[in-house]
Amino acid sequence: MLSIDALTKTFGCNTAVDRVTFTVEKPAMIGIIGRSGAGKSTLLRMINRLTDASSGQIMFEGREVTGLKGAEKRAWQSDCAMIFQQFNLVPRMDVVSNVLHGTLSRRSTLATMFNLYPDADIHRAIAILDRLGIADHAPKRAEALSGGQQQRVAIARALMQDPKIVLADEPIASLDPMNAQLVMDDLRRIHEEVGRTVIANLHTLDTARRYCDRVIGMLQGRVVFDGSPEQLTTGVARDIYGADARFSEESTSTSIETLDRGAVRALREAEATI
Ligand SMILES: Nc1ncnc2c1ncn2[C@@H]1O[C@H](COP(=O)(O)OP(=O)(O)OP(=O)(O)O)[C@@H](O)[C@H]1O
Numbered sequence: 001m002l003s004i005d006a007l008t009k010t011f012g013c014n015t016a017v018d019r020v021t022f023t024v025e026k027p028a029m030i031g032i033i034g035r036s037g038a039g040k041s042t043l044l045r046m047i048n049r050l051t052d053a054s055s056g057q058i059m060f061e062g063r064e065v066t067g068l069k070g071a072e073k074r075a076w077q078s079d080c081a082m083i084f085q086q087f088n089l090v091p092r093m094d095v096v097s098n099v100l101h102g103t104l105s106r107r108s109t110l111a112t113m114f115n116l117y118p119d120a121d122i123h124r125a126i127a128i129l130d131r132l133g134i135a136d137h138a139p140k141r142a143e144a145l146s147g148g149q150q151q152r153v154a155i156a157r158a159l160m161q162d163p164k165i166v167l168a169d170e171p172i173a174s175l176d177p178m179n180a181q182l183v184m185d186d187l188r189r190i191h192e193e194v195g196r197t198v199i200a201n202l203h204t205l206d207t208a209r210r211y212c213d214r215v216i217g218m219l220q221g222r223v224v225f226d227g228s229p230e231q232l233t234t235g236v237a238r239d240i241y242g243a244d245a246r247f248s249e250e251s252t253s254t255s256i257e258t259l260d261r262g263a264v265r266a267l268r269e270a271e272a273t274i
Pocket residue numbers: 011014015016034035036037038039040041042043203
């Protein structure tokens with residue numbers, strides 16, 4: 001399905017991503033972990049074509065992605081939706097319009113200028129928000145929502161694109177543990193219920209272990225681990241985070257594990273009634 005071959009990015013004499021190679025055979029939930037500066041964001045940005053690769057290849061369903069230009073490149077970017085740590089919503093715009101932005105690449109400039117959206121798209125946007133438990137916030141400005149709610153709006157916008165892959169760059173890094181869990185649950189559901197591949201850069205080990213079927217560890221631009229959460233032992237994690245780093249499980253933990261599911265359900269219900 002997705003095949004990355006010797007993908008490399010250099011910035012001057014700094015090799016940010018160094019001959020990264022891996023294949024995703026069937027839809028999966030993949031976590032990418034590694035220290036700050038390991039190349040995680042650069043890798044995702046190359047897959048999405050926000051950054052051009054210096055060398056190497058990305059293939060998706062038999063098509064070469066690295067060389068796509070113009071409309072074909074934009075179509076690919078729509079096929080692999082990106083979710084960012086800082087949500088990247090339009091703060092003063094209402095929630096539903098932010099979600100409808102996910103259809104932007106398919107619409108004419110004129111329709112975009114006048115904010116003309118087909119009824120079917122509006123209904124779909126509301127249905128997606130509903131599935132994420134935040135439909136009641138649809139008319140509010142994005143900036144009026146909490147961080148966790150805003151990230152779920154960003155997920156709704158991504159789903160609006162009907163993407164083949166969802167790429168998430170540290171999607172929970174700005175969130176408290178409870179919202180982090182809600183967002184990770186949503187990403188997991190996109191994989192399980194919608195059958196999409198989700199690739200998420202995660203800065204905490206416990207989240208990668210808990211939510212992902214497969215974990216890729218990067219160190220200095222290179223893949224140094226590619227395996228199941230069970231194979232990700234403390235020793236392996238120490239290698240990924242660097243032998244000289246004062247590594248501890250605790251320092252890479254969000255304490256997401258400590259939350260009980262009842263509390264999360266209660267929060268969802270409370271939100272639904274606001
Ligand atoms: N636009 C850029 N220009 C120059 N160097 C860059 C650029 N973007 C990234 N780098 C460098 O590439 C390397 C990898 O950066 P990247 O942001 O991909 O790491 P990361 O693993 O995402 O780190 P973090 O966990 O802090 O987000 C770093 O050394 C960084 O300084």
